[in-house]
Amino acid sequence: MEKDYRPILEALDSFDNFIIAGHQEPDGDCLCSQMALSSFLKRKGKNARLVSAGPFKRPEIRSWEKFFSGTIDDNDLKGKTLGIITDCSSPDRTGSLGDQLKKIPLMVIDHHSSGEMFGDYRFVDSDSPSTTLLVQQLIESSGMELTEEEAEFIFLGFCTDTGFFRHIGSGKPDVFQAVSRLVEAGVSPNATHRVMTGGRTLGSRRLLGRILDRSRLHYEGKLLISWETLEDRKELETEDRDSDSMYQMLQSIGGVESVVIVQEESENTYSVGLRSTFDIDVGSIAKSFGGGGHRKAAGCTLTGSRNEVIQRLIDSFQLLNNS
Ligand SMILES: [Mn+2]
Structure with missing residues (x-):
């Protein structure tokens, strides 16, 4: 080049x-x-x-x-x-x-x-x-x-x-x-x-456990969504953002093409991280919500109740129906 x-x-x-x-x-x-x-x-x-x-x-x-x-x-x-x-x-x-x-x-x-x-x-x-x-x-x-x-x-x-x-x-x-x-x-x-990768607290690792526990599959296992709350971070005394190891673990699940993690930032405001393993362009999905990023890694901010936000995100992956 x-x-x-x-x-x-x-x-x-x-x-x-x-x-x-x-x-x-x-x-x-x-x-x-x-x-x-x-x-x-x-x-x-x-x-x-x-x-x-x-x-x-x-x-x-x-x-x-x-x-x-x-x-x-x-x-x-x-x-x-x-x-x-x-x-x-x-x-x-x-x-x-x-x-x-x-x-x-x-x-x-x-x-x-x-x-x-x-x-x-x-x-x-x-x-x-x-x-x-x-x-x-x-x-x-x-x-x-x-x-x-x-x-x-x-x-x-x-x-x-x-x-x-x-x-x-x-x-x-x-x-x-x-x-x-x-x-x-x-x-x-x-x-x-x-x-x-070093210097993490045990609380931050336990937070990963909660996110793992709450993971749900959609579109016949092609989309995985999970979430964390402000309360989680308070209880576990961690402010660490270490989503990378979480994505890595969740993207290793067979059949999963996209992973979305919804993090509560304040009441009714969520920062959303999106990852794609294969062809799905999560950058354009994030962009449709006013965010941005790359084809395989992107982010956006959404407001509303947690359930509404998660439902909107699930709907934005309709294209997985035909993939
Ligand atoms: Mn960069």
Whole structure:
């Protein structure tokens, strides 16, 4: 895949100040893209500021919250400032930061397949398994070497979005070549795996048990839906978001093509995660509810009673009747 990085690198050269944002409820790919870019821009002598609307719920990313500011004030926008938005398919996904970001020129660095054409400079490749790999390409094409820390961020973002290589299909040798350069720069896959999967509480594991218990099959076993409540997290004293291991377990059930987990956020508001193992495009289902994502992993927010929300989700998978 031959790409022309010059317009993006020239744009980066032409600004002095950067505000680097990503989507709300950030994940490892989003935050690591932001942090690797910030490090790169600082090495180029630029001012870079990391912002995120949060919340930092996933355990593997929580310790980075201190590097990010939750708001952008008008003072931050003085001077020649470029906003960079990573891993984000629409400006709304930046959450509370969106209104301030609209005031400055924007660069989008992203790998989502669905989404809006927004931003003054766009570096978007839906074939890339993670946004961090796009950041790697940018840094490498600038002629600078990756630092060890940048390589670690890039690898962690990559492992977040690929489920530690599990979601990568055939025909992607360039991806493994890119990863091999990260290892050359000092990355330890074993250490990254520990950061991503370790340090959980027993309560968080018991929560997975409750979700497993409540799982129900629909459409002759092709769709599996389950849910968790605010009360669960209170009783089990956990705020951890560790749905990835849950999806992995549920997607391993024979015949299941799609998995949906409904998480209560506040009264009558639910964040919904959708995963697909084969052909069903859950990105477009999430989009029909105002959310977004990829063909195989997507999310949206729904309001109503839990039973209503679950029924609407079941109905949105009607296409499983004919598959
Ligand atoms: Mn991503």
